[in-house]
Amino acid sequence: MNTRNIGRSFEELVSALFEFNGFHVSQHSPTRPSAGRADLVLIFRGKIKTVVEVRVSRSRTANMHDLQRTAASVLVAKTEEGADHALIVTNLPLRNVPLSDALPKGVDLMGLEDLLQMAASDAILMGKLLDLDRELVSALKDFDGPTTDATSDRISLATFKELSSEPVAPQSAAPIKKGAEIAKDLLSIPAGRKKNATTASGKSGEPWQLFETFCQAALEHAFEGVFSNWQRQKSVGGDANRFDILAKVVGDDVFCRTLIEDFRTRYVLFEFKNYSEQLKPNVIHVTEKYLYPTALRATAIIISPHGFAPDSVRATHGALRDVGKLILDMNRDVLAELATERDTGTNPGVRMEAMLDTFLQQVGR
The missing domain is CATH 3.40.1350.10 (Trna Endonuclease; Chain: A, domain 1)
Structure with missing residues (x-):
């Protein structure tokens, strides 16, 4: 199925x-x-x-x-x-x-x-x-x-x-809207190199910084209990070469167990690319350098408004085939949906498992 x-x-x-x-x-x-x-x-x-x-x-x-x-x-x-x-x-x-x-x-x-x-x-x-x-x-x-x-x-x-034979007294409950509010802000950020922007909730700043901020907020909400110990903006070889967030895998669903058992991943690297076009292969090659299977960090998820270009998808297939490094593409819209769905208790595991299944089934020779 x-x-x-x-x-x-x-x-x-x-x-x-x-x-x-x-x-x-x-x-x-x-x-x-x-x-x-x-x-x-x-x-x-x-x-x-x-x-x-x-x-x-x-x-x-x-x-x-x-x-x-x-x-x-x-x-x-x-x-x-x-x-x-x-x-x-x-x-x-x-x-x-x-x-x-x-x-x-x-x-x-x-x-x-x-x-x-x-x-x-x-x-x-x-x-x-x-x-x-x-x-x-x-x-x-x-x-x-x-x-x-x-x-x-x-x-x-x-x-x-x-x-069910008798009605019960009505109960009140306050709906959770945190994820929906984060998603609204995330989707309102313009892609590209604009100097300043204002989100739906009124927060101002450079788009790339706002994109990082709201991506992290969306991830921490959507993946609560799945990833933890979020570490932000650690330098790798100087400020010009850095990744955005590293998180530890703590969930026990199929997606998490697959990362741990099959991909030797205890820590997942998240990168945020607020580009106005699809990501090119050079982005994949740079991310690949920051993955270290021997340090239990063999998986990256890159979040962007428009996803990977076709030749970038082929580059991720090569990274997995040749050196066992897993790089997944997450469109900003998908992250916004995961954050919104978590408000009503939907765990992201099933959707992430489907994303991983699709990726692995497309890897060619």
């Missing part, structure tokens, strides 16, 4: 499981732009309404920051939808979510155990669920990271149906 389609496939399967168990299911379609988010709307016994956010994880354990963001977002969607309940559904076993009871009141959580129970009497749905679970965790089988045996409060299907 294509990594980029896993989230959609999981959502469709969750929808089918609820329909099989007596719920009317429809897609959530907000009537106005909102910081609230939900994927599905459930109707039980013709009147009780639940908004559902479906979350795919490619790690063994839950990121509680993301769960709490998701909970805040789905509570906003619940209020806007006029729903009685809010629910998060994840593919993780809930034994790996030891702090699920730390979610705000009014938000329930279902995991793999509950989905297996929902599919128990239908061989086709059970087969699809097991196949999807196998696909989601297959890339982690080769890694040695442990799982936790901690128990957590969980909501079974029977319990959820019982709760």
